[in-house]
Amino acid sequence: MVAHIETVAFQGVDARPVDVQVQIAGGMPAFTIVGLADKAVGESRERVRAALSAIGLGLPPKRITVNLAPADLPKEGSHYDLPIALGLLVAMGVLPAQEMEKFVVIGELSLDGAVNAVAGALPAAMAANARGRGLICPEACGPEAAWAGMDGDNPGGVLAPRSIIQLVNHVKGTQILSEPAPMKAAEEPNAPDLRDIKGQASAKRALELAAAGGHNMLMVGPPGSGKSMLAARLPGILPHLSPREMLEVSMIASIAGELMTHGMGRRRPYRAPHHSASMPALIGGGLRAKPGEVSLAHRGVLFLDELPEFPRQVLDSLRQPLETGEAVVSRVNAHVSYPARFQLVAAMNPCRCGHAGDAARACPRVPRCVADYQAKLSGPLLDRFDIHVEVPPVSAADLSLPPPAEGSAEVAARVARARDVQADRFASLGAKHLSLNAHAEGELLEKIATPDDAGRTLLTEAAERMGLTARGYHRVIRVARTLADLEGARGITRLHIAEALSYREPVGARLGAAA
Known part of the structure; x- marks a missing residue:
């Protein structure tokens, strides 16, 4: 038998x-x-x-x-x-x-x-x-x-x-096992609020823009300027997971063995691995091809602090998941893929000492140390950040001010409206699998994000002057579309293109030149 x-x-x-x-x-x-x-x-x-x-x-x-x-x-x-x-x-x-x-x-x-x-x-x-x-x-x-x-x-x-x-x-039949009750969504503590951050108006504007369109963002600034605080407040302005997204995220957490420990929640994942993380830890793999941080951040945020301190090979391995939305772990006898549609937010100092641009505190090796430090990041990786934003040091005058009137709740409401506009637009075009401007490409991007004549002229001239790649050109258009959605505008104007272009110039290069 x-x-x-x-x-x-x-x-x-x-x-x-x-x-x-x-x-x-x-x-x-x-x-x-x-x-x-x-x-x-x-x-x-x-x-x-x-x-x-x-x-x-x-x-x-x-x-x-x-x-x-x-x-x-x-x-x-x-x-x-x-x-x-x-x-x-x-x-x-x-x-x-x-x-x-x-x-x-x-x-x-x-x-x-x-x-x-x-x-x-x-x-x-x-x-x-x-x-x-x-x-x-x-x-x-x-x-x-x-x-x-x-x-x-x-x-x-x-x-x-x-x-x-x-x-x-x-x-x-000598003992009856009762069926277990379904797991309930975990009660989550209140997310950190943007009201805690004083000053940094431009960085908050960029954070709202990144949240509204799902754009990848790189923050550059000296130590203590609030980069990590800004990143930690991004999940608090993002809409909660839909039931379908919650199932996707829970499936990955279950495979990783984290669902029993942390439970399920409607808040989007926020993962912040240390810069000593290996490639299997970040992308996935190891003895049993477990999901890595990019998959555990699926439908949420992956925050990489001290970006140049990560091994270059590990950082370059992010390029494929960022483009395809999945992480593939290759074995001799099998290929395992995990969903990895995450929003990448990174932070870095302009140089190793962190004070390039401040003549009083910068080290004697400026500007060479700026170039050496930023050379750890490959051009193709930097090109995948839609938004580059400078986070300057906070002055004592800013710290003495009362908390700002606008917090995460007000920003989250605007983000939700902009995302609803995007979802409705994609649905009307038959692209229900998309919901964010950051993921639009090809003919679909041309349909939803064609600038007016003045905007197109400005974009063409700026692309030649700045040496934008084709990827960078299209990312400017995506960001401009999100800016228009935040304002409730139907079309993309020259002003939207101008602001989107301001986020394309690498901040570190400006700081190095200033030094």
Whole structure:
């Protein structure tokens, strides 16, 4: 007899079905797992053996073969423990095969028979629901899995046992496991408010513009000028996640194992990795091709402080996700892709000492140190920032002023109106997959963002004088379109083009020239 238990293998946010086939046959005692399993799966032999022993069941002295089909699909992780153990129980006649066919199973086993939490419960529940099956998962993952919802055709729902003996007793009818309640959106603390920042009117204007159109922004200024404070307040002026976006973000967090810890929230993700982050940490990869910071920031903000301090190779790896909206992790036998449609906000000092442009405080190596410091950033990466803005030092006079009258709530209302205008415009043109000006390109960009004659003349002359690339030219038009949307204007005028052009000149170059 061959017992069959269904589980999943994760490829990106997709949960692909895996058939766990367990055979107990005559021969020399052995316990073999085949099917392209990694070390964690291979070690499940000992965890399964100890867990079954803990509930009073010993493995028969026969040849046990576990096949994870399809055999050419890599199997990684400890969530195969529970399906292997249940397959053994079915093969031994302890559990009925018909009952187990109703479920997809994931879970890691402790030596005492407890079922430990694993990553990926939400994608697994979505996959089980799509195939008309229930899900068996650890108790800690139950609320996460229940949030996926099970339709009326699903025969099993979600079972979330604390231990394997609880599950056995439930199947045998001697104990009833109640279905877990769906996870609720976490109550989030109040976001930092723009009212906390005094002065910096031009930087606040640029931040509002970036939020309204989803534009990437680079802030350059001396230490203590408020760059990190500005970036931290960007999520507070962005609209909340839609239900569809919330599901996308939660799927990625579930694969990364962060959903159980931090819960779900409607606020957009904000990720701020340290500049020592490696390429797998930022883009994704590692032992099990986990999502990186760019994917964990999907539909939200990725803030890179001290931008030139990141390794250049790591920074240049951002170029592909910024253009395509996905991060691809390539392996010898597989390619894993994660969604990565994020808004990049970065901050940097103009030079290593941070005071270029201030004759009283700058180091003796200015302007050479400015050029050396900024040479760490490649031209193609800088070209992908729609907005370059200078964040000057805050004067003592500004600090002594009372808090500004306008805070995040007022700015967020304008941002929401501008985004609604963009979404309606794209929908009317049949481009419902787009909702932000920053993502428009090609013929669609020409339809929505054609400047008037004066604006076109100014843009052409400025592009030649500034040496704008084709990418830079189109980014100016996108920013100008967002400026018009913030004002409620139907068309793009010369004034919109002029302000958009002011955000294209690298701020660091101006500071270096001034020094």
